[in-house]
Amino acid sequence: MATVNENFLKLKAGYLFPEISRRVRSFQAKNPDAKIISLGIGDVTQPLPAAVIKAMKKAVDDLADARTFHGYGPEQGYDFLIEAIIENDFKSNRVDLDNDEVFISDGAKCDTGNIQEIFGLDNIVAVTDPVYPVYVDTNVMAGRTGPADKTGQYEKIVYMPCTEQNNFIPDLPNVPVDIIYLCFPNNPTGAVAARETLKRWVDFARKKKAVILFDAAYEAFITDSCFPHSIYEIEGANDVAIEFRSFSKTAGFTGVRCAFTVVPKQLKAYTKDGRAVGVNPLWNRRHCTKFNGASYISQVAAAATYTAEGKKQVRRIIDVYMGNAALIREALTKLGYKVYGGINAPYLWVKTPDSSSSWDFFDRLLQKANVVVTPGAGFGPSGEGYFRLSAFAKPDDVKEALQHFANSV
Amino acid sequence: MATVNENFLKLKAGYLFPEISRRVRSFQAKNPDAKIISLGIGDVTQPLPAAVIKAMKKAVDDLADARTFHGYGPEQGYDFLIEAIIENDFKSNRVDLDNDEVFISDGAKCDTGNIQEIFGLDNIVAVTDPVYPVYVDTNVMAGRTGPADKTGQYEKIVYMPCTEQNNFIPDLPNVPVDIIYLCFPNNPTGAVAARETLKRWVDFARKKKAVILFDAAYEAFITDSCFPHSIYEIEGANDVAIEFRSFSKTAGFTGVRCAFTVVPKQLKAYTKDGRAVGVNPLWNRRHCTKFNGASYISQVAAAATYTAEGKKQVRRIIDVYMGNAALIREALTKLGYKVYGGINAPYLWVKTPDSSSSWDFFDRLLQKANVVVTPGAGFGPSGEGYFRLSAFAKPDDVKEALQHFANSV
Numbered sequence: 001m002a003t004v005n006e007n008f009l010k011l012k013a014g015y016l017f018p019e020i021s022r023r024v025r026s027f028q029a030k031n032p033d034a035k036i037i038s039l040g041i042g043d044v045t046q047p048l049p050a051a052v053i054k055a056m057k058k059a060v061d062d063l064a065d066a067r068t069f070h071g072y073g074p075e076q077g078y079d080f081l082i083e084a085i086i087e088n089d090f091k092s093n094r095v096d097l098d099n100d101e102v103f104i105s106d107g108a109k110c111d112t113g114n115i116q117e118i119f120g121l122d123n124i125v126a127v128t129d130p131v132y133p134v135y136v137d138t139n140v141m142a143g144r145t146g147p148a149d150k151t152g153q154y155e156k157i158v159y160m161p162c163t164e165q166n167n168f169i170p171d172l173p174n175v176p177v178d179i180i181y182l183c184f185p186n187n188p189t190g191a192v193a194a195r196e197t198l199k200r201w202v203d204f205a206r207k208k209k210a211v212i213l214f215d216a217a218y219e220a221f222i223t224d225s226c227f228p229h230s231i232y233e234i235e236g237a238n239d240v241a242i243e244f245r246s247f248s249k250t251a252g253f254t255g256v257r258c259a260f261t262v263v264p265k266q267l268k269a270y271t272k273d274g275r276a277v278g279v280n281p282l283w284n285r286r287h288c289t290k291f292n293g294a295s296y297i298s299q300v301a302a303a304a305t306y307t308a309e310g311k312k313q314v315r316r317i318i319d320v321y322m323g324n325a326a327l328i329r330e331a332l333t334k335l336g337y338k339v340y341g342g343i344n345a346p347y348l349w350v351k352t353p354d355s356s357s358s359w360d361f362f363d364r365l366l367q368k369a370n371v372v373v374t375p376g377a378g379f380g381p382s383g384e385g386y387f388r389l390s391a392f393a394k395p396d397d398v399k400e401a402l403q404h405f406a407n408s409v
Numbered sequence: 410m411a412t413v414n415e416n417f418l419k420l421k422a423g424y425l426f427p428e429i430s431r432r433v434r435s436f437q438a439k440n441p442d443a444k445i446i447s448l449g450i451g452d453v454t455q456p457l458p459a460a461v462i463k464a465m466k467k468a469v470d471d472l473a474d475a476r477t478f479h480g481y482g483p484e485q486g487y488d489f490l491i492e493a494i495i496e497n498d499f500k501s502n503r504v505d506l507d508n509d510e511v512f513i514s515d516g517a518k519c520d521t522g523n524i525q526e527i528f529g530l531d532n533i534v535a536v537t538d539p540v541y542p543v544y545v546d547t548n549v550m551a552g553r554t555g556p557a558d559k560t561g562q563y564e565k566i567v568y569m570p571c572t573e574q575n576n577f578i579p580d581l582p583n584v585p586v587d588i589i590y591l592c593f594p595n596n597p598t599g600a601v602a603a604r605e606t607l608k609r610w611v612d613f614a615r616k617k618k619a620v621i622l623f624d625a626a627y628e629a630f631i632t633d634s635c636f637p638h639s640i641y642e643i644e645g646a647n648d649v650a651i652e653f654r655s656f657s658k659t660a661g662f663t664g665v666r667c668a669f670t671v672v673p674k675q676l677k678a679y680t681k682d683g684r685a686v687g688v689n690p691l692w693n694r695r696h697c698t699k700f701n702g703a704s705y706i707s708q709v710a711a712a713a714t715y716t717a718e719g720k721k722q723v724r725r726i727i728d729v730y731m732g733n734a735a736l737i738r739e740a741l742t743k744l745g746y747k748v749y750g751g752i753n754a755p756y757l758w759v760k761t762p763d764s765s766s767s768w769d770f771f772d773r774l775l776q777k778a779n780v781v782v783t784p785g786a787g788f789g790p791s792g793e794g795y796f797r798l799s800a801f802a803k804p805d806d807v808k809e810a811l812q813h814f815a816n817s818v
Contacts, residue, residue: 002587002620002678003529004686008694018697043480053473056706057466063664064462066803071452071663106515106666106704113699117550120412137698141526178411211411254480255472255705257515269411277413285417288427289546290522295515295704296664297465394475 007143016378037401040372042390044252049313055304059297070296075288077104084306095232108246108259113138118282126177129159130379135181151381161382183215188388189349190341198234205240212241220250222344238264251305258298324398325391331402348389369404416552425787446810449781451799453661458722464713468706479705484697486513493715504641517626517655517668522547527691535586538568539788544590560790570791592624597797598758599750607643614649621650629659631753647673660714667707733807734800740811757798778813
């Protein structure tokens with residue numbers, strides 16, 4: 001008799017974004033004429049940079065000719081891309097990496113979801129609250145948690161509240177933790193970590209022999225030069241941290257699929273009896289066994305973002321989104337909303353008016369203003385009473401949505 | 410203290426293909442002038458069909474314009490592709506599927522590797538011997554096995570020998586098994602399953618409440634119309650089988666990355682206390698949480714293989730490879746080798762001469778003939794004394810390799 005992985009049965013309701021889609025579809029079906037504008041799911045809207053389009057067409061042409069055809073590439077990715085990444089994203093910030101410390105993949109969601117597989121089931125996982133649901137759900141599926149309580153939090157996971165009181169920067173846990181998920185610039189709060197904050201976490205992890213899973217998917221949105229872009233800018237981080245990056249939000253690759261993960265060779269984790277084991281070979285083994293390389297076209301496209309032209313064009317796209325963020329901040333603040341984030345991150349974290357619940361506000365805004373936001377409660381109990389706005393919409397849509405906002409209050 | 414998943418430490422040596430690459434690189438480094446021809450790893454060499462190239466360019470253009478831009482698609486894949494799949498690959502064989510039973514992904518290796526995650530760790534897994542290593546290694550990583558023995562076989566896994574005696578079609582196990590991996594046309598032996606064979610397995614699975622994981626990545630290479638292409642052509646299979654398909658070998662997508670998995674809604678597995686649970690929602694949840702959709706460009710490309718033009722062009726590519734297979738069969742048979750497969754499959758399974766071991770023969774052939782094959786032992790103990798040849802090389806290379814073969818014996 002084949003049995004199911006009963007850990008899946010612990011998962012609460014649908015994954016956040018499918019649930020939003022469901023409600024939006026249902027509203028649209030009942031109101032076919034309503035023009036719904038989404039400031040909800042963090043999907044990009046700007047077309048790909050010209051340098052990327054040009055490179056992709058060349059890559060497609062490569063596949064049309066037996067002499068330049070590319071079949072399976074290395075599971076870890078092509079060196080042409082890995083080297084461009086190391087040169088541009090790390091060396092420029094005085095971080096040295098070897099080629100075999102960078103693993104190209106088809107998405108940061110996949111990588112942040114899959115990474116837990118190489119760690120033991122006995123690890124205590126710490127996440128922020130609110131949190132990107134993938135970190136938690138994948139640990140639930142693996143069996144690192146007990147059941148969920150009424151608030152949706154799972155037994156055995158250590159939740160680190162991020163609130164107005166701590167400026168949405170979590171305090172160090174005062175209970176034992178082994179694997180710590182951090183995301184800066186943060187999704188969903190838009191908070192960004194100062195150098196000292198990251199140093200505190202790296203020191204903590206070193207002391208506790210913990211591993212930090214650092215999601216830096218939004219680093220390109222840091223506008224203030226005092227904030228670190230990579231956790232490896234912090235001394236000692238190579239011993240304790242894995243970093244996740246993505247081309248999705250910077251160059252608009254949400255439909256193209258390319259990302260990468262850095263696993264330093266110095267990083268160790270332990271057997272139950274205390275023997276140190278290199279984590280890099282474990283991830284390499286996982287990557288080579290359960291993944292078969294990112295699309296050649298996507299990798300060529302990603303490499304094009306590092307050309308002189310590509311960099312300028314990517315910068316221009318980011319500027320568009322950060323222009324949206326500034327508009328939203330200003331307009332909502334004027335309307336009396338309390339707004340966080342949106343300065344070094346493409347997300348704004350906004351308090352619901354009249355202390356209404358996140359989902360109530362979601363439904364009300366959808367019905368009254370035809371604007372879709374992401375309910376803060378979907379990211380955890382500390383997200384209750386907030387909603388997330390994404391700056392990734394088209395500028396005209398943002399302006400129209402803000403008008404709807406203004407008219408609906 | 411962060412602990413590692415110690416199941417990874419049970420894994421034997423490197424994954425087969427990386428080990429082959431290592432030996433080839435090492436030989437090439439010492440013999441820079443040697444022209445090495447690979448009939449080893451099953452990577453395709455024919456360029457993509459013209460219809461696919463045209464569709465991909467159009468897809469790239471879509472991404473260059475905000476009005477036609479595609480960001481995140483549905484994690485399960487676009488309906489335009491799912492509907493083309495159902496219409497062309499299944500309805501034509503009188504198999505009815507709903508859209509939400511087909512899950513588009515970035516590769517059959519990924520899907521066959523990931524699928525075990527939705528099942529309990531207590532399931533007894535049955536695989537053929539020889540076997541595609543991904544089925545086994547992913548179960549080792551998950552913890553469904555004990556350590557490996559000297560032959561490389563893992564405790565708790567049930568190995569079903571495929572030998573000359575049983576025509577490389579495994580016998581039904583006479584011990585309890587819960588999850589059964591089958592691959593027809595088979596990698597590596599090239600054997601194909603008759604309707605009665607599959608019926609026997611489906612009936613067995615129904616009786617035992619087992620699940621069959623059916624890898625049909627090579628179905629397009631079936632030339633004899635009496636063999637079923639899908640396990641769902643067998644009555645009752647919808648209750649017990651998941652099927653994996655790929656565009657890699659048919660349309661040459663090994664570098665493009667697109668595949669799909671069928672999980673019928675009728676299929677059930679069980680909680681430990683015997684409650685039936687739908688498997689389709691579990692896979693859907695896994696797919697939506699740990700994967701973020703296949704590339705838009707790859708999906709458009711895959712859909713183009715189902716146009717009238719695309720079908721003809723894909724057929725022509727398959728004919729090239731099957732022409733290679735026929736050449737190899739004929740030449741090696743003439744040279745006195747005992748050759749299996751290569752008629753309804755792109756793989757040939759050949760006995761090593763003089764009862765030499767697979768890896769010895771691999772090394773000898775690499776050194777003497779500069780030809781790369783895949784050592785049968787890499788697929789399991791019953792593969793010892795065999796080597797696998799793939800028909801995916803360029804026809805001129807196949808001819809040259811066969812000449813080298815002839816000269817080296």
